[in-house]
Structure formats: C-alpha cells, structure tokens
Amino acid sequence: MKVPFQSLQRELEPLAEELKQALNAVIDSGFFIRGSEARAFEKEFASFCGVTDAVGCGNGLDALQLILRGLGIGPGDEVIVPAHTFIATWLAVSHCGATPVPVDCLEETGNINPEAIAPAISPRTRAIIAVHLYGQPARMDAIADVARSHKLKLIEDAAQAHGATCQGNPVGSLGDAAAFSFYPAKNLGALGDAGAVTSNDKTLLEAVRTLGNYGSRQKYQHDVQGINSRLDELQAAALRVKLRHLESQNRRRQAIAAYYLDALNSTPVQLPTVVPGMEPVWHQFVVRCQQRDALQSHLRDGGIETLIHYPVACHQSAAYVSSMPDSHFPVAEKLAAEVLSLPISHALTDSEVMQVADTVKGFFR
Numbered sequence: 001m002k003v004p005f006q007s008l009q010r011e012l013e014p015l016a017e018e019l020k021q022a023l024n025a026v027i028d029s030g031f032f033i034r035g036s037e038a039r040a041f042e043k044e045f046a047s048f049c050g051v052t053d054a055v056g057c058g059n060g061l062d063a064l065q066l067i068l069r070g071l072g073i074g075p076g077d078e079v080i081v082p083a084h085t086f087i088a089t090w091l092a093v094s095h096c097g098a099t100p101v102p103v104d105c106l107e108e109t110g111n112i113n114p115e116a117i118a119p120a121i122s123p124r125t126r127a128i129i130a131v132h133l134y135g136q137p138a139r140m141d142a143i144a145d146v147a148r149s150h151k152l153k154l155i156e157d158a159a160q161a162h163g164a165t166c167q168g169n170p171v172g173s174l175g176d177a178a179a180f181s182f183y184p185a186k187n188l189g190a191l192g193d194a195g196a197v198t199s200n201d202k203t204l205l206e207a208v209r210t211l212g213n214y215g216s217r218q219k220y221q222h223d224v225q226g227i228n229s230r231l232d233e234l235q236a237a238a239l240r241v242k243l244r245h246l247e248s249q250n251r252r253r254q255a256i257a258a259y260y261l262d263a264l265n266s267t268p269v270q271l272p273t274v275v276p277g278m279e280p281v282w283h284q285f286v287v288r289c290q291q292r293d294a295l296q297s298h299l300r301d302g303g304i305e306t307l308i309h310y311p312v313a314c315h316q317s318a319a320y321v322s323s324m325p326d327s328h329f330p331v332a333e334k335l336a337a338e339v340l341s342l343p344i345s346h347a348l349t350d351s352e353v354m355q356v357a358d359t360v361k362g363f364f365r
C-alpha cells in the first residue's frame, strides 16, 4: 500500500461541498478584492489567535516583510533569525533591505536557541524573528526576556503553527506581531497563496494594511511606497470554511504524533522532543537519523513518501553562502544532514500510520 506524504485532494474531499458553496457566493457577489469575506476572516482568525485584529495579505513571506517594514526596519538594520528554518524567514529580512543575522538552533526541537541570541546582538539589531518550526512554539518566554532587555521587537514566524500554544497562549499572540502563511500544505491552507499578520498593535496593523495596499489608505492617495499584497475574497472564503475544521484536524495530527512517539520509542531514530508547556500542532513530524538517506530509500521501497525539511541550511544555500562564506552553525548543519519528515497529514488512515511506523522499525531489524 502506498502512503502519500500529503494528499490535498484527500484532505479537501470532505469539505468540497462547503468550499464550493463559499466560493460560489463570492463569484455571485462580484467582489474579489477588499470585500466582506477578507474582513470577516481577519476578525475570525484574530479571535482564534487571541489578538485584537489581523490583516490579510498575499502570502507568508509578504506577511513577514510587511511586519518588518511596518516596524520601520530597513537598510542598516539587523534582524536575528534562526539558522534552521524555511528560507522565507531570511528572505523577508533581506527584501526589506536589512541584514539577517543567524543564530543556531536546539537539536531537540530545531527551534532557535534562546541562549545563543544575546551574543549575536549588535547596536544595529532591531528585532528577533522566532520561528515555531514544525508546529512547535519556540521558547517564547526566554526569547521575550532577551528581546525586552535589549529593547528589540519580537516577531513570530507562525507559518507552520496555526493553533499551537505556549503555556496555554496561542501562537500569533506571543510577540509584537506574527506572520502566518496559508500556503495550501500548511495546517491552515488556502486554495492558493495567502497570508496574514496578527497583532494587538493597532498602529502596526494599520501600517501593514497600508503597505500591502500600494501604501494607500484612501484611493489614489499614496502615503508610502507600498506593495500589492492582499488577501483576496476567494481565498478568504475558503479559509473561513477551513478555519472551522482546523482544531479537529490539529487534534488528529496530535493523535498520529502520539502514536509515532510511542511506536518508535524503542528504535534508534531520534524522535522530536516536546518542551513542557508547549502544545505543538505537528505541521511536520521530523525524526533524526545518521543514516537518513538510507532510511528514506527504505521507506520509499516500502511505499512511503517522506520529505526533508530542509536539506540545505540557509547560510549554505546559494542565495546566502557568498555573503557569509565563513559562517558555521553546527546544529543547523547537523539537522540538514539528519532530518526526515514522516507523513502526518490529518487525512492519513490508522493503517497507513501503522504502516509508516512498522516500516521505520523494519529498517533497524
């Protein structure tokens, strides 16, 4: 039996009627940009994240970039980023003209090492971006302490963690602002590209909205040199439907993770560690193995599709290596060589999940 890594077709099938109705209503309305669906989704998503408001935008990269620009961060400024993340975290900093300053990660979670942040701070540092990688919140208490004592802004990259909590508080509400991606494969995914910014800071949200709408608050009045990055009505309507199902889907992912953690406990693979006080939503279930490539081919031979998040550390990617040729982040580099993501879609069947665990066990027999 073949086990897909993630079948969006299968995930969407039970929601198809609800989605089609919502999309048809938008088509009938004749409004596609800056209408009532986007505003309704912003309010619903803000409430889900425990913040006062949200602003929709085109994707997760733009959400990060709009926050940075909204905070006035640009050329000459430095922003602390984790060495091990999806490259968008770094690109957002580069695209607003600032410099990403990487900090190494914790091997157990892949999240930024809070103790490594202070040594990377310079007089030019303006902000820290904490990524909740694979769906588990970063150590926000410790990171917030560093941010506070150095008067830095704290930005969450919550693109992989819709619905995760840290000490009972939802991600999206744990810093000065948070960026979300609704790329179709994320825990909360649109039917195309979409993103959002959440915050309790009304002034910042207003700046983000203006920057994402050509720098305009009033039609044809342009206050700043903004971009075009808006949440469209069709995506917002789909997201409103999908938000209603997110909690139960996250619970299913948590049940699959619990099964893997138990079933694979006796094998030599390094299992993901859950930090006390964190409730992850398991965007990915990432194991570590020194024979990663051999394990991946063994799983492939057993019909199981896996992925690697991510095979090249950002500082060693062609996009960045020339600007930091002598940089080394040993944990990030080790993770790039050893991580393997097992299927954890909420739409997997119990027997598929068992097949994944049994096949991993078989590799070591």
Ligand SMILES: *Cc1c(COP(=O)(O)O)cnc(C)c1O
Pocket: 059, 060, 061, 062, 085, 086, 088, 089, 131, 157, 159, 160, 180, 181, 182, 183, 193, 194, 195
């Ligand atoms: C997906 C992702 C992004 C970028 O989101 P897009 O919507 O693809 O632009 C940013 N950061 C992280 C950690 C992500 O996983």
